[in-house]
Amino acid sequence: MVSETRNQSKNVCVIGAGPAGLVAARELRKEGHKAIVLEQNHDIGGQWLYDDKNVEGEDPLGRNPFLKVHSSVYRSLRVASPREVMGFTDFPFLIKKDRDMRRFPSHVEVLRYLKDFCEWFGLREMIKFNTRVQHVGMLDRNGVCRNDLKWIVTSKEKNCDKFVEEVFDAVVVATGHYSQPKLPSIKGMDTWKRKQMHSHIYRTPEPFHNEVVVLVGNSFSGQDIAIELVGVAKEIHISSRSLNTITEGLSKVISKHDTLHLHPQIDTLEEDGRVTFKDGSWLKADTIVYCTGYSYSFPFLDTKGMVVVDHDRVGPLFEHTFPPSLAPSLSFIGIPKKILGFPFFESQAMWVAQLLSGKKALPSWDEMMKSIKELYHSKEVAGIPTHDIGDFEYCDKYGENVGLPPLQEWRKVLCVTSIVNSIVNLETYRDSWDDDELLQEALKSPHFTQLGLED
Secondary structure, three states, rough: OOOOOOOOOOOOEEEOOOHHHHHHHHHHHHHOOEEEOOOOOOOOOOHHHHOOOHHHHOOOOOOOOOOOEEEEEEEEOOOOOOHHHHOOOEEEEOOOOOOOOOOOHHHHHHHHHHHHHHHHHHHHHEEEEEEEEEEEEEEEOOOOOOOHEEEEEEEEEEOOOOOOEEEEEEEEOOOOOOOOOOOOOOOOOOOOEEEEEEEEHOOOHHHHHHEEEEEOOHHHHHHHHHHOOOOOOOEEEEEEEOOOOOOOOHHHHHHHOOOOOOOOOEEEEEEOEEEEOOOOOOEEOOEEEOOOEEOOOOEEEOOOOOOEEEOOOOOOEOOOOEEEOOOEEEEEOOOEEEOHHHHHOOOOOOHHHHHOOOOOOOOOOHHHHHHHHHHHHHHHHOOOOOEEOOOOHHHHHHHOOOOOOOOOOOHHHHHHHHHHHHHHHOOOOOOOOOHHHHHHHHOOOOOHHOOOOHH
16 A cells, blocks of 8 residues: 655664564665664674574573573574575575585575675664663553554663663564474473473584483474484484374484484373373483474563464564554564565565655554454464465565565475475485576576676
């Protein structure tokens, strides 16, 4: 929807300098706003800023609302999607000499890409590092319409006792959703005497040398950690919520290694170290690692109940971005899952920036709430979490709000073929593929030649 009011410059606080926060800062500045990014760490990158120095001081199960460690990246992690599909629309993820040139590079190369992005667009000057946001609240909502809301942001610099309060016209929450551990509820979990931890603080396999390890969950991190522990741990036991969801690729890996075993869900944990599974089988373990995913968490945000986190849902949010009672002065970038993250964050950032400037307008409150209720119903009928997208058509339709063209067909196909390859060839898909013809087509496309920097 196009607005008749234009060129309103707003004072905006962006929380987080990961991919979502960086592209938000760029789009806000491009649209004429004054934006500042508050980042709790010493550098940009968010989840991609590897941290192995502070995990010792973290609660191993991550039960504190304000975590010491933001990143859940482990040392050996490589991306699950090929680099050519990952980049922002106007800044391709190019191969650079003397760096990690693999199609599926390590987390280190993703951080370098984000640093390149930050430098190319001159974003570092907009970021205040080592600054943790403690509280975000409305200045005074009485009699104020949502378009005129202001926000008080309270922050604190590292190694400083002083709290700083600043007033902003708008706040963009871009803090990611791969930090706050989600834990299962297992009988005996609170009294089990041996080591328990969430994969959030897993970094290397060496501490598990000659141990019997139970991994709870078999998604991306569970699979990666299981493969990495082979040859280090004495035994690795994967506990899966449903044995029917085991992929062909994981089955191949398990059949290859005598020390790798598959079990159903855990039934109980005993104080003597015993782990009993739903089928009655049991073993004694040294360590349990919960690879059970992450929860949405915004411990700093006070909306007087107008935005709540309920299990895997942040809501109500129109198009996963805007709370109808508070938008556009409050928005969230990076809530959806199962998307091509960077380009989607870009379209979100553009929409937020253009709404704040008055170039675009949101539908009415009633229309937004109707859309949200329809989304909830469709997801519940399909049995899919609210913010799981997995749909290129939705991403293209979202981009239409700000005039972005659909994602390139090669980007979509390369993404799907890599997923299919990973399902079948879990151990090798990052280094062996059969889509070279389409890859060459992609590399010759305007997306990769637009900057004139390709090697």
